[in-house]
Each structure stands twice: as structure tokens, then as C-alpha cells.
Amino acid sequence: MAAASASSFTSLKSRPAPGLATIAAVKSGAPLSFSFRRPVPAVSRLRISCAAKPETVEKVAKIVKKQLALPAETPVTGDSKFAALGADSLDTVEIVMGLEEEFHISVEEDSAQSIATVQDAADLIEELVQKK
Amino acid sequence: HRRLPAVIPTPPVSASPFPNPKSQYCCLSRNFSAALTPLLPVQLPSRMETHLWYVVPDEVKSAPLLSKYMELLPQSERDHVLGFRGDQLQKSALLARTLVRTTIARYQVDGHLDPRSLRFKRNIHGKPEVEWETKDGFCPPPLQFNISHTSSLVACGVTMNSLIGIDVEEKRRRTKNNILAFAKRYFTAHEVEHLNAIPDSELQQQEFIKLWTLKEAYVKALGKGFSSSPFNTFTIRVNTAAQQASSGIAVETLDSPQNLTNNWQFALLELMGSHYVAICLERQETGGAGKAFPIKLTARKTIPSVEDELVSGTNAVVTIGGSVTQF
Numbered sequence: 001m002a003a004a005s006a007s008s009f010t011s012l013k014s015r016p017a018p019g020l021a022t023i024a025a026v027k028s029g030a031p032l033s034f035s036f037r038r039p040v041p042a043v044s045r046l047r048i049s050c051a052a053k054p055e056t057v058e059k060v061a062k063i064v065k066k067q068l069a070l071p072a073e074t075p076v077t078g079d080s081k082f083a084a085l086g087a088d089s090l091d092t093v094e095i096v097m098g099l100e101e102e103f104h105i106s107v108e109e110d111s112a113q114s115i116a117t118v119q120d121a122a123d124l125i126e127e128l129v130q131k132k
Numbered sequence: 133h134r135r136l137p138a139v140i141p142t143p144p145v146s147a148s149p150f151p152n153p154k155s156q157y158c159c160l161s162r163n164f165s166a167a168l169t170p171l172l173p174v175q176l177p178s179r180m181e182t183h184l185w186y187v188v189p190d191e192v193k194s195a196p197l198l199s200k201y202m203e204l205l206p207q208s209e210r211d212h213v214l215g216f217r218g219d220q221l222q223k224s225a226l227l228a229r230t231l232v233r234t235t236i237a238r239y240q241v242d243g244h245l246d247p248r249s250l251r252f253k254r255n256i257h258g259k260p261e262v263e264w265e266t267k268d269g270f271c272p273p274p275l276q277f278n279i280s281h282t283s284s285l286v287a288c289g290v291t292m293n294s295l296i297g298i299d300v301e302e303k304r305r306r307t308k309n310n311i312l313a314f315a316k317r318y319f320t321a322h323e324v325e326h327l328n329a330i331p332d333s334e335l336q337q338q339e340f341i342k343l344w345t346l347k348e349a350y351v352k353a354l355g356k357g358f359s360s361s362p363f364n365t366f367t368i369r370v371n372t373a374a375q376q377a378s379s380g381i382a383v384e385t386l387d388s389p390q391n392l393t394n395n396w397q398f399a400l401l402e403l404m405g406s407h408y409v410a411i412c413l414e415r416q417e418t419g420g421a422g423k424a425f426p427i428k429l430t431a432r433k434t435i436p437s438v439e440d441e442l443v444s445g446t447n448a449v450v451t452i453g454g455s456v457t458q459f
Contacts, residue, residue, distance in 0.1 A: 084217055086217065086283075088282065090307070093314075094314070110359050
């Protein structure tokens with residue numbers, strides 16, 4: 001697939017939009033899922049758990065970058081959304097599979113549905129690891 | 133293939149960058165200094181038809197055109213597009229929203245053509261739907277649509293009445309994990325057997341992608357969310373019977389294995405030799421003995437507001453599974 005030539009497509013980011021919010025900020029309620037990949041029910045987002053350790057977040061970020069073939073220096077934090085990084089549904093399932101292998105856990109399909117960000121994945125991992 | 137202009141070029145109003153009248157027309161269809169030219173209407177699909185529209189992002193290079201597309205979107209959708217990391221992802225996200233808005237607008241359902249004025253909502257399970265204005269005497273049409281996109285292809289399927297799910301994927305998409313390990317974890321035993329029986333690894337990879345897109349299309353057609361139909365609860369059966377011109381595809385749910393679910397029809401297409409497109413449709417009517425009519429498909433490649441190209445029946449769209457008649 002040929003890459004779009006840099007000179008002919010200027011980044012849409014150069015068009016400032018008033019009140020532009022990052023997707024990370026849109027956490028309350030379920031964001032409109034345009035590609036209908038993994039709709040996120042609002043209820044499952046209210047998980048009462050402590051935030052995962054930074055090392056876990058780091059490991060998840062590493063697995064995500066590997067799956068999506070992102071350069072190592074790509075900024076991926078807890079707030080990073082899988083979809084925004086370019087993960088489609090196949091990537092997401094592969095990422096979950098990678099997490100299962102890395103952490104020796106088994107992620108139910110239901111739980112996998114509610115993973116939208118790196119933090120979600122890290123929190124779920126620690127929850128599952130603790131239960132073992 | 134037949135190339136139809138999607139817009140009737142009109143001369144630019146007021147101050148033109150081209151002082152010579154003759155040269156005003158030389159790059160007319162590419163002069164986007166004015167607003168996007170009006171969309172050409174399209175006839176709604178009949179109850180038995182499926183319309184497939186697609187955009188190839190690499191062919192949409194004009195920055196001004198992409199800016200105009202952004203202007204069609206409400207702020208929330210613009211924010212969503214800009215939330216994607218990188219030009220490529222933003223572009224395909226933008227084209228997906230643009231394609232669905234302009235396509236639905238062109239069907240002129242409520243008498244006017246403004247893609248900006250369309251509103252979308254989600255059903256109870258999260259599937260996007262059009263939110264038609266409730267006007268006196270206006271009965272919303274049973275227009276159904278579904279979108280799918282990768283960075284290299286954006287597609288939208290439209291029907292009247294039939295629930296539809298579509299999924300697109302690059303033919304040469306590779307999984308990072310071993311296919312059989314992946315299939316054992318997420319697919320059904322029959323599907324694992326089907327993949328396992330393929331000795332050539334390249335063909336096995338392609339078959340995997342075909343299965344994946346068919347399964348995605350099914351779940352999207354159901355519209356009840358992925359958690360209601362995990363992939364290991366239903367089997368896609370692909371019959372490669374020698375007597376059939378192209379293979380039949382059917383879905384079988386594990387909780388009623390003897391009952392091949394007859395409600396759903398599938399089509400699997402190879403687009404431009406580079407992509408698989410899976411379409412799943414709710415069966416509307418059957419022929420004798422429960423046999424379904426073939427899917428009547430019209431496929432158009434488009435650059436919204438610029439041009440359409442009817443590609444069904446050409447080698448841009450090859451049926452590789454299911455019973456399909458292309459128009």
C-alpha cells in the first residue's frame with residue numbers, strides 16, 4: 001500500500017478547532033462507536049479498583065506497540081486508547097492474547113470488550129493476577 | 133467500467149483565481165476553493181438489493197478536499213477523527229464519516245441532500261443508526277447501513293430493510309500470533325479443523341482472514357454487540373462443493389448445532405485484488421425449499437462529491453463466496 005505523499009496531505013491537526021478535547025477526556029459514558037467494533041457499556045467503566053502499577057502499564061504499552069508496529073519511542077500512556085493508536089478489532093484480540101501469555105491469565109470475552117485504554121488493560125490484568 | 137461524474141461542474145462564483153474564462157474550466161472538478169459541489173442523488177436500493185460503496189484513501193490526496201470533508205462533520209465527530217494518532221488513521225476515520233454521511237444523504241430520503249444535517253444514534257447495543265427527524269407525515273425508511281474501514285479501504289453497505297454487517301480487511305493481513313493458536317483460542321473447533329486442513333501457509337493465512345471478516349460481518353449484522361456473540365459460539369461453514377459455482381457460506385450457532393441458522397446470508401468478495409469484503413445480510417425472502425435468492429449487489433467506488441465509478445461486474449469486485457449476482 002502506497003503511503004500518501006507528505007506534501008499533498010497536510011495534517012488535519014493543523015486546523016485548530018475550538019474546544020478540541022482529546023479522546024482520553026471523553027471517558028464518561030460510552031463514546032459513539034462509529035466503526036461499531038467494541039461498544040463500551042457505560043456501566044462496566046465504573047470499575048472500582050486501584051490503578052495498576054506503573055510496571056504493568058509499561059508492559060501493556062510494550063505489547064500494544066509491538067502488535068501495532070509502533071516505533072518504540074511512541075508515547076503510549078495509561079490514557080492511550082487502543083483504537084486511537086490504530087488498533088482494529090483483530091489487533092485488540094491479538095493484544096489480549098499477548099497479555100494472556102505475558103501475565104499467564106485468561107481474559108473472558110466479556111472483560112475483553114470493556115478494554116478501551118492501556119489503563120483498562122493494566123487494571124484488568126492486575127485484577128486477574130490477584131484472583132489467581 | 134462506467135465512470136459517472138458525481139457532480140455537475142458549476143463555474144466558480146465571484147473572484148476566480150483564473151482571470152482567463154477558458155482556464156476557469158481546466159481544473160474545474162478539482163477546484164475546491166468554493167464549497168463542496170452538491171451531491172448527485174442516487175436511487176435507494178430496492179428491497180432485494182445491496183449497495184456497496186467504497187473509498188480508497190490513497191486516491192484521496194487533496195488537502196483542501198479533506199478539509200471540506202471535515203466541515204461536513206459535527207464537532208463531536210471532528211474531535212473523534214482528530215483523536216486518532218497520525219495522518220493515516222485520521223484520514224481513514226474522516227473518510228469513513230464522510231462516506232456514510234454523503235452516501236445516505238444522496239438517497240434523499242427526506243427530500244433533501246445535506247450530509248451535514250444527518251444525525252446518528254446508537255441502538256441499545258451500540259450499533260450506529262440514522263436518527264431521522266420526526267416530522268409530521270414523515271415515515272422513516274427502513275434504510276440499513278454498516279461501515280467498515282482499514283487504513284487502505286473504507287466501505288459502506290446499504291440496504292432497504294435487511295439488517296447488514298460488513299467487514300473489510302487487507303488480503304495480506306498477517307496475524308502476529310500463530311493462526312492455529314489464535315483460532316484455537318477464539319474460533320470454534322470446526323473452524324480450527326477447516327484451517328488446519330490447509331497445508332499451504334499462505335492460503336491458510338488468507339482463509340483465516342476470510343473467516344475473520346465473515347465472523348465480524350455476522351456479529352455486526354446482528355447488531356447486538358460482540359459480547360452477545362463471542363466468536364467461539366458460532367461457526368461459519370464454508371462449503372466448497374464442486375458442483376457449486378462459488379462456495380456457499382452459512383452460520384451455525386453452537387447452542388443449536390443441527391439448525392443451520394437460515395436467517396443470514398453471506399457474500400465474500402475480493403476487491404481490487406487486495407481486500408476481502410464480507411457482507412452478512414438478514415434473509416428477506418426465500419425461494420423454494422428454503423433456498424435463498426442470490427444477493428443482488430451493486431458496487432461503486434467513490435470519492436465523495438467528486439466522482440463515482442460503477443464497478444460491479446468488473447474484475448475490481450470478484451465474488452469468492454456466497455451466492456451473489458452483481459449489477
